[in-house]
Amino acid sequence: DAGVIQSPRHEVTEMGQEVTLRCKPISGHNSLFWYRQTMMRGLELLIYFNNNVPIDDSGMPEDRFSAKMPNASFSTLKIQPSEPRDSAVYFCASSLGVENQPQHFGDGTRLSIL
Amino acid sequence: GQSLEQPSEVTAVEGAIVQINCTYQTSGFYGLSWYQQHDGGAPTFLSYNALDGLEETGRFSSFLSRSDSYGYLLLQELQMKDSASYFCAVWDRKLIWGLGTSLAVNP
Numbered sequence: 498d499a500g501v502i503q504s505p506r507h508e509v510t511e512m513g514q515e516v517t518l519r520c521k522p523i524s525g526h527n528s529l530f531w532y533r534q535t536m537m538r539g540l541e542l543l544i545y546f547n548n549n550v551p552i553d554d555s556g557m558p559e560d561r562f563s564a565k566m567p568n569a570s571f572s573t574l575k576i577q578p579s580e581p582r583d584s585a586v587y588f589c590a591s592s593l594g595v596e597n598q599p600q601h602f603g604d605g606t607r608l609s610i611l
Numbered sequence: 612g613q614s615l616e617q618p619s620e621v622t623a624v625e626g627a628i629v630q631i632n633c634t635y636q637t638s639g640f641y642g643l644s645w646y647q648q649h650d651g652g653a654p655t656f657l658s659y660n661a662l663d664g665l666e667e668t669g670r671f672s673s674f675l676s677r678s679d680s681y682g683y684l685l686l687q688e689l690q691m692k693d694s695a696s697y698f699c700a701v702w703d704r705k706l707i708w709g710l711g712t713s714l715a716v717n718p
Contacts, residue, residue: 530706539708539709539710539711540654540698540711541708542705545705552705553704553705596641596642596702597641597642597659597661599644600654600656602654602655603653604653605653
């Protein structure tokens with residue numbers, strides 16, 4: 498079975514541009530998580546969805562960040578406008594259920610904002 | 612507040628045993644998980660403890676003591692490929708992550 502698929506794998510863009518990250522969860526998984534990882538702050542949960550509904554978005558840094566899950570097989574994380582401090586690796590993960598279920602991570606998107 | 616503490620770095624030699632500790636302080640607790648992440652890679656699930664005691668999966672074991680808010684990951688017969696970061700995480704309405712322990716396995 499295919500794992501969690503993220504695109505793009507790498508993104509380099511200039512400050513002020515809109516960035517859209519995409520994620521396809523594992524088929525049958527009903528929970529989806531967006532994380533950001535940096536050396537300074539470690540792995541941070543930005544938002545998670547259960548059955549396509551956002552459950553906790555308390556980790557979203559500010560209004561420049563938004564996430565959607567229009568259906569069970571697709572989610573996006575958008576940054577507009579982007580800033581250099583947004584540079585990080587962004588991971589998407591999915592799980593079967595929410596509590597205590599193993600989360601399966603995609604390979605991540607390495608984002609650099611110049 | 613919610614916090615998980617684990618050592619930042621551990622060094623060991625091939626064939627040895629290493630224990631990575633994790634203490635947590637959360638308002639709720641629904642289980643302790645461990646994840647492994649190699650440099651440049653994604654976190655991968657290793658183990659999960661909901662109840663007190665030891666869970667064994669091959670060379671890796673994980674232990675939990677809920678009364679002490681403490682757990683550990685035990686890696687036996689260390690191999691070079693075990694060099695990675697190891698994260699403990701607690702589910703409390705969402706998964707709360709430690710900052711990770713960087714394990715270096717030397718020949």
